[in-house]
Amino acid sequence: MGQFAIIGLGRFGSAASLELMRMGHSVLGVDTNGKLVDKYADQLTHAVIADVTDPAALDELGLDNYDVVLVAIGEDIQASLLCVVHLKSMGIQTLWVKASSHAQHLILSKLGVTRIVHPEEEMGIRVAQALSYPMVNDYISIGNGEFVVEIDISEHLEGVPLSQVLQDQPETIHVLLVKRKTQITVHPPADFILRAKDILVLLGQLDTLKTIAPKLA
Numbered sequence: 001m002g003q004f005a006i007i008g009l010g011r012f013g014s015a016a017s018l019e020l021m022r023m024g025h026s027v028l029g030v031d032t033n034g035k036l037v038d039k040y041a042d043q044l045t046h047a048v049i050a051d052v053t054d055p056a057a058l059d060e061l062g063l064d065n066y067d068v069v070l071v072a073i074g075e076d077i078q079a080s081l082l083c084v085v086h087l088k089s090m091g092i093q094t095l096w097v098k099a100s101s102h103a104q105h106l107i108l109s110k111l112g113v114t115r116i117v118h119p120e121e122e123m124g125i126r127v128a129q130a131l132s133y134p135m136v137n138d139y140i141s142i143g144n145g146e147f148v149v150e151i152d153i154s155e156h157l158e159g160v161p162l163s164q165v166l167q168d169q170p171e172t173i174h175v176l177l178v179k180r181k182t183q184i185t186v187h188p189p190a191d192f193i194l195r196a197k198d199i200l201v202l203l204g205q206l207d208t209l210k211t212i213a214p215k216l217a
């Protein structure tokens, strides 16, 4: 399991920390705010009060023992950038940073951080997509316009074979699996009969998936 250090235990940093813990990883949480550190002390592997703009305080955290350091300081851009500069000069290899503005993104990209995340924008896009495609539970982009999507099918598809649902696009959409409660059928055949509450995991081009998704809802 991984070792993660999360700097800043605001809404974003604490949510990321708790989810990593839930997934079985080890998490060090750091914040200047003693109340927040106390709040998460029992839920994280370690929780420490430190001001990460101070290189001596950063040194004491032993961050080179961690697989990834995530800087999750939102509002105080100066503190975030100063911390990143110190972490880079300490030789931290894998550094993820939450960015709040385009200017900060530009500076972070020049500093050579591993990954810059924009949670508000990314979440805004996800929410908009969920609003237009409520049947899509979850999705990941795998590049070149290809997506893997998880779709809850509508109850009116009870008893319908998979081939009928995919009619026009049998080649361009790949049905990776069907989930029925705890049972998973990998690469179901075209004559697979759907049941209400089945969940389909499909792979295909976004445009094709957009035409198929409403037929499944």
Ligand code: ADP
Pocket (backbone or CB within 6 Å): 007, 008, 009, 010, 011, 012, 013, 030, 031, 032, 033, 036, 050, 051, 052, 053, 072, 073, 074, 075, 076, 079
């Ligand atoms: P969010 O939108 O995720 O809640 P915030 O900006 O409110 O983001 O939270 C960032 C957290 O980072 C706060 O809890 C704040 O105390 C912490 N923080 C800010 N500056 C420092 C610093 N220099 N050292 C350590 N933690 C800091």
